[in-house]
Amino acid sequence: MSGSSADPTSGRGGDASDDLAGDPVDPADDERGRSAVRDRLDRVEDPELARSIVELDYVDAIDIDGDRVEVRFTLPTAWCSPAFAWMMATDARDEVEGLDWVDEARIELCDHMHGEEITTGVNARDTFGETFPDADGGVAEVRAAIADKARVSTQRDAIRALLDAGVDPQQVVSLDRADVAVAGDEAHVDLGGLSVVVDAEPVADYLDRVETSGHVTAGDDTLFLTPEGDSIPAERLDVVQKRSRLASVNMGGQGAVCDALHRARHGPDGPDGSGVSYLGESGEYDGDVDEFTSTWTLDADD
Amino acid sequence: MYEMDGEEIFVIDGHVHLWDARQENIIHEGGEQFLQCFYDYHTGFTPEEEQWDIDTYRHYGADRMTEDLFGNATADMAIFQPTYLDDFYDEGFNTTEQNAELAEEYPERFVLNGSFDPRDGEEGLRYLEHLKEEYDIPGVKLYTAEWRDDSKGWRLDSDDAFEFLEKCADLGIENINAHKGPTIRPLNRDAFDVKDIDDAASSFPELNFIVNHVGLPRLDDFCWIAAQEPNVYGGLAVASAMTTNRPRKFGEIMGELLYWLGEDRVLFGSDYALWNPDWLVDQVMNAELTDEQRDEYGVELDVETMKKVMGENAAELYDIDIEAKKRQFRDDDITERFDLGTHYGGDAGAAAD
Incomplete structure (x- = not known):
């Protein structure tokens, strides 16, 4: 054809x-x-x-x-x-x-x-x-930097899920990769004989990112890390969580900029003017900017 | 002056331009793309009824700028941030000299910054001295991602840059405004990188480093550095425009800034003519955090905080005596031109009772 x-x-x-x-x-x-x-x-x-x-x-x-x-x-x-x-x-x-x-x-x-x-x-x-012969450096290092941001921003929800389930900060920072297993909708956390079950999603998201970034590959690698990639002193867990929140806000903020530019350039109907866009999944855009932006920028924090 | 709940807020717009992007001034396709990109930012974050047509946007001129900034008294003063882009624009895009045309007409209302590029070497140092001598510049605006010949940018923590920062310190040019955000011609170099601010700020504690656009899209790196370097400040240009259609994002960003930097180190800027303070100030002043954000960050956008963000913090950096300015503005040229006497308790205002 x-x-x-x-x-x-x-x-x-x-x-x-x-x-x-x-x-x-x-x-x-x-x-x-x-x-x-x-x-x-x-x-x-x-x-x-x-x-x-x-x-x-x-x-x-x-x-x-x-x-x-x-x-x-x-x-x-x-x-x-x-x-x-x-x-x-x-x-x-x-x-x-x-x-x-x-x-x-x-x-x-x-x-x-x-x-x-x-x-x-x-x-x-x-x-x-x-x-781009005159470019300095390669794409690989850019990919690595980006993967690292994604690791940091997803860590917060994973840790929060554990804290909410009663795992204490000292236990959280002591976990190794092998202490956590995802099975179906559940993530099992082994606390030296005692097992805690939490929602799989935030943990699986984090594992996906931290493996991609290359920070956690072996079973005895420390599971949760500072943005610099070091293990976390228990008393610093709170500030590490806030830095993770900051990484998410940054991505969401930049997402808002990109979305607005995209819309300014192509109009709300998308690049081909067909009127069919991502919004088609949640209802047609009716001209209400607030509704538009709230669905358009839907992300984990919203 | 802007009024809110009976409180007067002295507004210093920390980031304005007087640019010329008329076709005849453009000498490289990059100049046209740059302006088009700016225009997308403009329309993307401006309420429809406030949007300009592209021709006005290319060149609005000193007269219109004066009226936009001060005509309805939402802004009381403004700080010029030059952007040269000599490779793209014949006479430059927004140079110190171009800005001076207006700044020297109303010196009491404008702060005029200069600029340097360490790749200019000795000649650049002489130019910096000239700017100090000619205009008594209190600061510089720097564009680290600008391409020049074979170079695709420069870093503030380089030896060459340090030589210029040293010169700034010697000359008493204290306010170093770095553009960290939407960039010109980024190749694979991470032109948004804010990490060079860290070393520069700790090496020159006598200088203030104002990071424009609060480092977006590196807000996280920026806040972390600023939390450790007391002489690092955040300029709200771009972020403030998010109040138009992303109020929640604006709230989050303010929450982070107030948490990591505190209320003394965040400065309002409209980025005029990207956005116009005559509606933006009102939008920012009316922005609110959600209950969730208040709980999360433990901060408020209350009048005291906003007074600092909208004017007092910039006044501190640029040695502006706000009370003296209010008295001066009772009858300066701008007040006469736009009949603003009542805003400053002038003749027609709080004279007798």
Whole structure:
């Protein structure tokens, strides 16, 4: 089939094309294919905000032509860090190519001061250094710094869950990785024979981030750490919790800036003007700014 | 003066510009992109009825600026923060010289800062001396992420920068305003990094370091550094505009700032003409923390706190005697021009009873 284009967040309205109905086995067709691509893109995060690029409504279009997929995306400003843009573009490419029916994914970064270089470089499989020879340092260290922020900001809820369950500060700071196990909806915390059960979600979120950042990999690694990566003296737990809160507020604050710029640039209808956006999941935007912002910036702290 | 619950609040807008982004002044596509990005910030955080068209935004001129700042008496004074961008704009975007045009017309109302770039070397040091001599600048505004030739920025903790900070200390240029936030041409360098403030601030305890945009998107690093360095301050430009449509986020950011820095080290700024104090001041003064935020942070945006944030803290840094200013403003040129006598207890005001 020839290439088709649609807003990636559409498709929930029940208007999937008719020709798909009779052909359930070809995943590259229309809505089903786009839906699969969208699910993959949903795993790609804006590194600065630790939120999905689909949720943030950066994706303008998904075009599918047989086993070739093209994704176009736009960031909140033409000035967004090229390193961050590069990370999102390469992550998007790799995620989409992870689908077994996709042979090649082509990514286009639209309306960015380095859009051409990034689009060309990512599709030619060049490295960031090859694309920006005068850049100092690499993407890897930026990724590491970002992963570290995510670690710090998720630690607070995990610790709070334990404190709320009656684990005392001294016990909290003494925990090793092996003392915690997630099973289904529950996280089990082993306090030397005594086991405490808490909600799995904040603990699993934290484990995910702290493993990605590389701070906790072995069973005997100390589980909770200061922002600098050291173990926490029990009497300092409170200030570490406040620093973790601060990291979350920072991400949320920057998210508000990015959202406002994105909206200023493209209007409330999103980059393609279709009127279909992230908000489609929770109701149509009716022009009420307060409602708009409260759903738009939904995050852990809200 | 702004009035709230019968209290008079002397407002010093800590961050204003007089820029020229007319097409004929732009010599690099970066200049156009920069202005467009600014305009997105403007429309993104400005109530619809207060938004400007792009042509006005490119060049509003000294006259309009004067009226916007002082016409309805929400701001009493303003502090110029120059932004040169010589590689993008033929005559510069917002230079000390451009700002001086207005600052020298109403010297009692404006504070005029200068600027330096350590990459200018010896010539830069001479220029700094010239700015002190010519304009008696009390501070500088610095743009560490600015590109120049092959360089993609500079750090405040570098040897070269220290030489300029030393010169500032010698000349009595005490207020170092660093732009840490939305940046020009960031490549992979983390141009938002605020960590260089730490070393500079502890090495120059006689200088004050005002971090604009409170380091966003590095608010966390900024607060942690500021908590340990008593001569580090937070400028609210950008954050204050969140009151337009993100009041909850503004509350959180204020909660963090008041918790980590305290009420004496946070300074209001509109970032004019990004946003206009003639409506922004009112919005910030009416901002409230949620009950949850009050419990979480244990702070209040009460009148005493807001008096400091909106004016007294800047007055302290720039040696402004607010009471003397109030007397002076009873009949200065601005008051005459906009008929503001009653705001300062002048002739028409609190004369007899």
